Amino acid sequence: MFITQELERELLQEKYPTREAVTTEIINLEAILNLPKSTEAFMSDIHGEFAAFDHILRNASGNITIKIQDLFNGKMTPKTQKQFAFLIYYPTERVRIIKNSFDDPDDLKQWYLDTFENLLDMLKYCATKYTRSKVRKAMAPEFVYITEELLYGDFSTEDKHKYYAQITDDIIGLKTADQFIIALCHTIQRLVVDHLHVVGDIYDRGPAPDKIMDRLMRHHSVDLQWGNHDILWLGGAAGSSLCVANLLRICARYNNLSIVEDAYGINLRHLSLLAEKYYQDNPGFAPKIMHEDRRPVGAELTQLTKIHQAIAIIQFKLEGQAIDRRPEFKMTKRKLLDKLSDDRQSITLDGKTYPIINGCFQTVDPKDPYTLLPEEQDVIDQLTQAFVNSEKLHKHMDFFMKKGSMYLTYNGNLLIHGCVPVNPKGEMEGLRLNGKLYKGKALFDLLEQNLRTSYFKSKNGDDLSTDLLWYLWTGPESPLFGKRAMTTFERYFIEDKATHVEVTNSYYKLRHEAWFIENILKEFGVDADTGHVINGHTPVKKGQSPILADGKMLVIDGGFARAYQKTTGIGGYTLLYNSYGLQLVTLQPFTTRANAIAQLSDIVSTKHVVEQELARKTVAETDIGTKLKRQVRQLQELLEDM
Numbered sequence: 001m002f003i004t005q006e007l008e009r010e011l012l013q014e015k016y017p018t019r020e021a022v023t024t025e026i027i028n029l030e031a032i033l034n035l036p037k038s039t040e041a042f043m044s045d046i047h048g049e050f051a052a053f054d055h056i057l058r059n060a061s062g063n064i065t066i067k068i069q070d071l072f073n074g075k076m077t078p079k080t081q082k083q084f085a086f087l088i089y090y091p092t093e094r095v096r097i098i099k100n101s102f103d104d105p106d107d108l109k110q111w112y113l114d115t116f117e118n119l120l121d122m123l124k125y126c127a128t129k130y131t132r133s134k135v136r137k138a139m140a141p142e143f144v145y146i147t148e149e150l151l152y153g154d155f156s157t158e159d160k161h162k163y164y165a166q167i168t169d170d171i172i173g174l175k176t177a178d179q180f181i182i183a184l185c186h187t188i189q190r191l192v193v194d195h196l197h198v199v200g201d202i203y204d205r206g207p208a209p210d211k212i213m214d215r216l217m218r219h220h221s222v223d224l225q226w227g228n229h230d231i232l233w234l235g236g237a238a239g240s241s242l243c244v245a246n247l248l249r250i251c252a253r254y255n256n257l258s259i260v261e262d263a264y265g266i267n268l269r270h271l272s273l274l275a276e277k278y279y280q281d282n283p284g285f286a287p288k289i290m291h292e293d294r295r296p297v298g299a300e301l302t303q304l305t306k307i308h309q310a311i312a313i314i315q316f317k318l319e320g321q322a323i324d325r326r327p328e329f330k331m332t333k334r335k336l337l338d339k340l341s342d343d344r345q346s347i348t349l350d351g352k353t354y355p356i357i358n359g360c361f362q363t364v365d366p367k368d369p370y371t372l373l374p375e376e377q378d379v380i381d382q383l384t385q386a387f388v389n390s391e392k393l394h395k396h397m398d399f400f401m402k403k404g405s406m407y408l409t410y411n412g413n414l415l416i417h418g419c420v421p422v423n424p425k426g427e428m429e430g431l432r433l434n435g436k437l438y439k440g441k442a443l444f445d446l447l448e449q450n451l452r453t454s455y456f457k458s459k460n461g462d463d464l465s466t467d468l469l470w471y472l473w474t475g476p477e478s479p480l481f482g483k484r485a486m487t488t489f490e491r492y493f494i495e496d497k498a499t500h501v502e503v504t505n506s507y508y509k510l511r512h513e514a515w516f517i518e519n520i521l522k523e524f525g526v527d528a529d530t531g532h533v534i535n536g537h538t539p540v541k542k543g544q545s546p547i548l549a550d551g552k553m554l555v556i557d558g559g560f561a562r563a564y565q566k567t568t569g570i571g572g573y574t575l576l577y578n579s580y581g582l583q584l585v586t587l588q589p590f591t592t593r594a595n596a597i598a599q600l601s602d603i604v605s606t607k608h609v610v611e612q613e614l615a616r617k618t619v620a621e622t623d624i625g626t627k628l629k630r631q632v633r634q635l636q637e638l639l640e641d642m
């Protein structure tokens with residue numbers, strides 16, 4: 001401790017060698033501490049819906065429209081404001097459309113001049129919360145000089161006015177007006193939300209999680225909390241064949257195998273051949289259609305259905321083996337292949353016998369149901385190796401490891417995708433490993449430690465740390481799953497819906513109560529009086545509120561997954577946390593990017609204030625503020641000794 005402090009001091013001394021340098025830095029830091037707290041945005045459960053996600057990023061969860069209203073009400077009609085907003089969201093496309101609408105070059109020039117002025121006003125307004133240096137970093141390097149001249153110049157005198165006119169004339173004359181407008185729009189997009197949290201489930205169900213990852217990797221400031229679906233892909237990259245089988249089954253179910261083949265370069269030919277050899281068409285395994293334009297037909301449909309069956313059976317076999325290998329997971333009841341009747345026409349669960357529908361157990365040996373056929377084993381081994389070796393997948397998963405975690409405490413809030421497992425009394429419960437019970441924060445830390453071990457060190461596909469990845473997906477005490485059991489088998493093969501029910505952890509009932517959320521916040525070292533728990537994972541159904549426990553608990557499932565939009569009736573929610581407090585933004589379902597651009601159709605419907613600060617929050621009251629205040633103290637000490 002002492003050595004670190006000494007070292008820190010020496011470094012500071014080197015960086016600020018004179019009294020003037022120290023004083024300037026203290027003034028600089030204190031000025032930053034007094035700036036308003038910048039805006040954080042929270043999203044979750046994006047589930048592969050890149051276009052909708054990208055739209056929300058561009059409109060900054062509706063924040064851009066609000067800033068336009070603040071600034072231009074009375075100067076622009078609502079229609080013009082909307083056109084201006086869409087220029088900021090989709091500058092490249094909108095500039096092209098608008099330019100084509102002018103016949104007279106003079107009208108176009110007038111549009112350029114008006115647009116420069118409006119965008120610069122908007123940028124100035126968005127930049128007030130930040131230091132000049134931060135604003136500069138948000139600008140396109142090639143336009144920094146010009147933008148700063150126009151942004152900070154005082155053009156009230158005649159000479160200065162001529163100077164302004166000269167610059168803008170040159171921009172147009174030199175044919176860089178379009179690029180300049182596009183650059184200004186991107187800078188505005190970037191400044192309106194300073195930091196993004198993604199509270200889990202980027203992957204599965206929708207078609208383009210890889211594009212979401214690419215986009216996030218280019219984002220200026222982001223953190224991620226892992227969701228149960230993300231774990232399957234992390235697990236795949238870490239060499240868990242259990243995770244590979246599960247994610248491939250979901251990709252087949254949602255007609256998304258192209259993510260695996262095209263985006264990640266993993267060849268499915270062997271799986272396809274195996275499927276062709278053993279399986280027939282089967283309505284129970286037809287894919288769910290989320291995007292009408294991607295509906296498979298004919299031979300493609302049949303092939304998909306066969307692959308879906310082949311991988312589902314491989315999954316059930318591998319899961320049976322894992323359950324035997326890990327009695328500590330307490331999942332024996334999830335072994336179901338051995339409960340089938342000899343003729344595979346019925347199954348007996350808890351003493352009750354049910355007829356089997358859509359059965360496809362031709363590779364299951366009744367005497368040895370969990371052993372894979374040699375060719376099934378070859379296929380899954382080869383696929384798992386392909387996941388481990390996929391460079392593109394590792395690029396995304398490395399980013400997930402770098403920016404991701406099981407939970408995060410940030411500016412007084414606790415972010416968790418699923419839940420904190422508890423018993424009906426609200427007491428924390430968990431997983432017993434090697435005689436030790438891990439619950440609450442310790443359970444999260446244990447699971448995260450093992451995930452990192454498996455991803456970076458483990459070469460095995462069936463050691464404890466790798467099996468725990470699968471446990472995170474489906475285990476009864478998994479904080480990311482939050483249910484007692486996943487009834488995938490029953491959903492495929494048993495008609496009686498009573499067997500499909502997945503009992504949720506008591507957390508989901510108790511999280512309506514303030515005392516309970518306060519306990520959770522305390523467990524994770526967050527101030528229980530002022531903090532919030534922020535969850536994703538569970539779609540908020542029609543008539544339910546996303547604000548629970550006297551406002552201490554917020555559920556922000558973004559509702560991007562089309563599969564759930566019928567039950568929620570909306571697109572979902574995102575959350576904003578700025579210097580004035582917390583606001584929940586309701587989203588409408590997104591259609592397509594082309595439609596949004598052409599029709600100017602936005603998807604933000606309402607903004608609901610969850611909590612309003614009595615006094616505007618400053619940087620001083622944030623996590624970064626705490627660090628800056630410490631630096632100020634160190635610099636003051638340094639100054640005293642100079």
Ligand SMILES: O=P(O)(O)OC[C@H]1O[C@](O)(COP(=O)(O)O)[C@@H](O)[C@@H]1O
Binds near residue numbers: 201483
């Ligand atoms: O509708 P599908 O594709 O069968 O998905 C249902 C399955 O997804 C899960 O809800 C998990 O996914 P979520 O994290 O999106 O809730 C399981 O509990 C459930 O069995």
Ligand SMILES: [Mn+2]
Binds near residue numbers: 201417538
């Ligand atoms: Mn989830």
